[in-house]
Amino acid sequence: MMETVRTQALTRRFGELVALDQLTLAVEEGEIFGLVGPDGAGKTTTMRLLTGILEPSSGEAWVDGLHAVRDAEAIKDRIGYMAQRFGLYPDLTVQENIDFYADLYEVPKAGRSERLERLLAFSNLTPFRRRLAGNLSGGMKQKLGLACALIHTPRVLFLDEPTNGVDPVSRRDFWRILYQLQQERVTIFVSTAYLDEAERCNRIGLLHQGRLMACDTVDGVKGLLKGSLLEVRCESPRRAALLLRAAKIGSVALFGDRIHVLAENADRGRSGVEAILRAEGFVCHGVDVIEPTLEDVFTSALPSGAA
Amino acid sequence: MSALNLRRLGAVARKEFIHVLRDPRALGIAIVLPMIMLMIFGYALTMDLDRVPLAIWDQSRTPQSRELVSRFEGSRYFSVVARPGSYAEAEDTLARGQTMMALVIPVEFGRRVASGRKTQVQVLTDGSDANTTTLALSYADAIVRNYSQEILVEKARRLTGRPPALPLDLRFRAWFNTDMESRIFIVPGLIAVIMMLITALLTSLTVAREWETGTMEQLISTPLRGSELILGKLAPYFAIGMVDMLLSVLAGRFLFDVPIRGSLVLLFGVSAIYLVGALSLGILISTKAKTQLLASQFAFVATFLPAFLLSGFMFDIANMPKALQAVTYLIPARYFVTFLRGLYLKGTGLAQLWPECLLMVAFGALMLSLAIRSFQKRLA
Numbered sequence: 083m084m085e086t087v088r089t090q091a092l093t094r095r096f097g098e099l100v101a102l103d104q105l106t107l108a109v110e111e112g113e114i115f116g117l118v119g120p121d122g123a124g125k126t127t128t129m130r131l132l133t134g135i136l137e138p139s140s141g142e143a144w145v146d147g148l149h150a151v152r153d154a155e156a157i158k159d160r161i162g163y164m165a166q167r168f169g170l171y172p173d174l175t176v177q178e179n180i181d182f183y184a185d186l187y188e189v190p191k192a193g194r195s196e197r198l199e200r201l202l203a204f205s206n207l208t209p210f211r212r213r214l215a216g217n218l219s220g221g222m223k224q225k226l227g228l229a230c231a232l233i234h235t236p237r238v239l240f241l242d243e244p245t246n247g248v249d250p251v252s253r254r255d256f257w258r259i260l261y262q263l264q265q266e267r268v269t270i271f272v273s274t275a276y277l278d279e280a281e282r283c284n285r286i287g288l289l290h291q292g293r294l295m296a297c298d299t300v301d302g303v304k305g306l307l308k309g310s311l312l313e314v315r316c317e318s319p320r321r322a323a324l325l326l327r328a329a330k331i332g333s334v335a336l337f338g339d340r341i342h343v344l345a346e347n348a349d350r351g352r353s354g355v356e357a358i359l360r361a362e363g364f365v366c367h368g369v370d371v372i373e374p375t376l377e378d379v380f381t382s383a384l385p386s387g388a389a
Numbered sequence: 390m391s392a393l394n395l396r397r398l399g400a401v402a403r404k405e406f407i408h409v410l411r412d413p414r415a416l417g418i419a420i421v422l423p424m425i426m427l428m429i430f431g432y433a434l435t436m437d438l439d440r441v442p443l444a445i446w447d448q449s450r451t452p453q454s455r456e457l458v459s460r461f462e463g464s465r466y467f468s469v470v471a472r473p474g475s476y477a478e479a480e481d482t483l484a485r486g487q488t489m490m491a492l493v494i495p496v497e498f499g500r501r502v503a504s505g506r507k508t509q510v511q512v513l514t515d516g517s518d519a520n521t522t523t524l525a526l527s528y529a530d531a532i533v534r535n536y537s538q539e540i541l542v543e544k545a546r547r548l549t550g551r552p553p554a555l556p557l558d559l560r561f562r563a564w565f566n567t568d569m570e571s572r573i574f575i576v577p578g579l580i581a582v583i584m585m586l587i588t589a590l591l592t593s594l595t596v597a598r599e600w601e602t603g604t605m606e607q608l609i610s611t612p613l614r615g616s617e618l619i620l621g622k623l624a625p626y627f628a629i630g631m632v633d634m635l636l637s638v639l640a641g642r643f644l645f646d647v648p649i650r651g652s653l654v655l656l657f658g659v660s661a662i663y664l665v666g667a668l669s670l671g672i673l674i675s676t677k678a679k680t681q682l683l684a685s686q687f688a689f690v691a692t693f694l695p696a697f698l699l700s701g702f703m704f705d706i707a708n709m710p711k712a713l714q715a716v717t718y719l720i721p722a723r724y725f726v727t728f729l730r731g732l733y734l735k736g737t738g739l740a741q742l743w744p745e746c747l748l749m750v751a752f753g754a755l756m757l758s759l760a761i762r763s764f765q766k767r768l769a
Contacts, residue, residue, distance in 0.1 A: 130606075130768060133610045134610070135606065135609050135610055135766070135767055135768050136767060136768045137767060155612065155766075158610060158611055158612045159612050161610070163607070163610035164607075165603065165606045165607050165610070167603035167606065168603065169603050169604050169605075169606055169607025169608075170604065170607065171404065171408070171604060173407065173408060173411045173412065174404065174407055178404075178407065181400075182400050182403075182404050183611065185396055185397060185399070185400030186397050186400055186608075186611045186612065186613050187611060187612065188394070188396055188397070188612075227607075230607075
């Protein structure tokens with residue numbers, strides 16, 4: 083397997099703030115890699131460093147074998163980038179925007195219209211080709227951005243929170259397109275703050291306050307959670323959670339009306355939880371062992387107070 | 390670095406054309422504003438003085454005094470708007486701004502003129518605006534002197550039987566602007582000032598807008614080069630600038646009746662060079678400012694004020710303090726004003742105006758290369 087994206091202690095500071103701290107990771111060809119983390123974790127900074135539009139303070143990065151600083155301009159020929167903020171021209175039509183980017187990437191005239199038709203078709207934008215980009219809905223704007231980033235058949239696609247503020251149906255469409263691209267061996271480097279979306283990636287990197295906390299397959303990351311995860315259903319879950327947290331029986335997090343408790347041992351944890359709740363007069367409806375989600379990993383792996 | 394890619398340059402130019410054509414406000418600024426400025430400044434900025442409002446208090450009421458009054462009434466420089474009957478009334482017309490000047494003819498005027506004795510007339514003026522007052526006074530002085538001379542001549546003719554020969558006679562002829570109308574002088578300079586302002590104002594927004602709306606981040610992630618972006622952005626504004634130039638020249642010719650004595654090819658050729666410089670200055674400002682508001686304000690201050698005040702358009706450079714004169718050499722509008730006036734009024738060509746033309750070429754080349762170089766394909 084070939085590494086398409088590689089970083090080595092990549093660091094970027096803005097004055098006092100360390101936006102990205104010693105990031106070292108590798109993404110293989112044809113992989114969908116998700117950079118996952120809350121706002122301000124350093125996702126956008128990473129994207130900008132890899133696409134050659136921001137210089138690192140220290141460390142190095144390579145994209146498709148090219149150095150991100152020395153060969154920044156050569157990298158730009160081979161990648162597609164979709165910035166977090168809609169970067170297209172609202173006063174140009176869908177087709178004009180795509181044509182503009184096709185010219186910037188010198189897409190040959192021959193075969194261009196077929197490619198355009200295909201992109202419009204698989205992003206469901208064909209009926210809107212003459213509509214001004216500014217009049218598109220949020221989801222359609224994102225698909226147009228993707229079409230523009232794909233017009234030159236890039237080897238690597240960088241998508242910075244592409245489905246932020248997009249409705250669930252459009253989001254599913256969007257991912258359908260990404261999977262199709264993966265069939266064509268395009269490497270996709272996507273950032274997201276949505277954990278359900280992160281589960282769709284082959285591998286993910288958890289980024290928090292500029293640091294890479296974990297980097298593995300989704301299951302691998304979940305496996306980092308040592309112990310058993312218990313889901314507690316009881317009365318007054320908010321107060322019960324405070325109580326359990328005070329009892330220090332493990333990592334405690336509130337998910338709606340349920341409490342997740344990470345215990346070293348399932349049975350001992352269960353009896354412990356039940357004993358504490360009973361002692362304080364809470365009615366307990368049940369304690370079950372469940373499969374952890376990424377959110378559980380996040381809330382328990384991150385330093386307290388962060389999640 | 391490989392050479393310019395014309396396809397990418399063309400793509401940027403086409404996109405910019407679409408921006409302008411779909412934005413009525415931009416088109417308005419581009420086409421209507423220069424015309425409005427030409428109208429306002431062309432009509433308002435006349436430095437000719439005529440129809441000075443005048444009050445006349447004729448206390449003499451004799452044929453001699455009426456003759457003097459009729460000479461004022463007949464002059465195109467004066468317009469008699471009040472006939473006060475006292476000093477208080479005359480002063481009141483000045484104070485209220487109804488008149489700029491009051492002529493007071495004393496009671497004994499007719500009698501003294503008839504008897505050939507020296508006599509006086511009094512002129513009261515509103516001295517607030519020194520230049521205008523001086524000009525109006527010299528007109529009044531000329532009328533009174535003329536009358537006085539005729540009285541002398543008449544007297545001499547009666548004594549000797551034939552008109553005397555005056556010892557000195559000034560014959561003068563104004564070249565280039567034969568009728569000495571200031572608009573013929575003002576309009577060419579005005580075109581230079583307007584072109585500087587409009588073009589820099591237009592381009593000052595283009596790069597800053599892309600930073601502000603976030604489209605620049607997308608652009609700099611593509612293989613597009615800075616030179617292609619800058620030149621592509623210049624193209625449509627260059628076309629608009631040339632249309633503005635054509636409209637201004639047409640307005641000057643047919644609305645203000647300003648003749649063009651020099652070569653039209655030279656006029657538009659040099660204008661094109663000046664435009665490139667002014668447009669590039671706008672882009673340079675835009676790449677540095679990064680917000681549209683700051684860019685347009687800076688463009689206004691950096692172009693309009695110097696072009697208006699220090700180009701020789703409003704104030705004669707030769708009369709400025711030495712230090713300020715040195716500064717004017719840095720202002721490209723100075724060369725364009727000189728060039729346009731020479732070409733319009735005197736019909737001079739490259740033989741006389743080559744230093745100005747050469748300096749404009751230098752300004753254009755410098756601004757363009759600075760604009761290209763100042764554009765960074767990186768986020769700050």
